[in-house]
Amino acid sequence: MKRMLIILTLVAAMAIPAAAQPAPPPQRGNPLADYLQLTDAQKSAWQAAHAEFEASMKAAHDTLEAKLAATLTPEQKTKFEAFKTAREFLQQHGPQPGAGPSRPPLPPR
Numbered sequence: 001m002k003r004m005l006i007i008l009t010l011v012a013a014m015a016i017p018a019a020a021q022p023a024p025p026p027q028r029g030n031p032l033a034d035y036l037q038l039t040d041a042q043k044s045a046w047q048a049a050h051a052e053f054e055a056s057m058k059a060a061h062d063t064l065e066a067k068l069a070a071t072l073t074p075e076q077k078t079k080f081e082a083f084k085t086a087r088e089f090l091q092q093h094g095p096q097p098g099a100g101p102s103r104p105p106l107p108p109r
Contacts, residue, residue: 003107007106030043030046033046065084068080
């Protein structure tokens with residue numbers, strides 16, 4: 001009974017502050033561009049620079065993956081491809097509720 005009371009107290013102590021905190025307001029636009037008061041032309045230039053950067057980073061990432069894959073055995077390459085596929089799926093769909101590791105059972109009273 002004492003153990004259960006301690007567990008319930010700890011759960012309540014963690015849950016109450018989390019429930020009391022309001023969610024942050026959703027971000028709209030680009031806060032830095034708003035702060036700097038960028039013109040439409042400047043915003044377009046910034047977007048183009050970001051797009052160019054992202055493209056170069058994707059190319060660098062693809063080159064790195066090719067170099068890493070070249071060091072793997074055929075079995076490791078299969079695992080690597082499965083890992084990348086799972087990662088892409090989770091990035092698109094997010095983790096499912098309850099899909100994480102299960103909790104251990106509570107000890108008997």
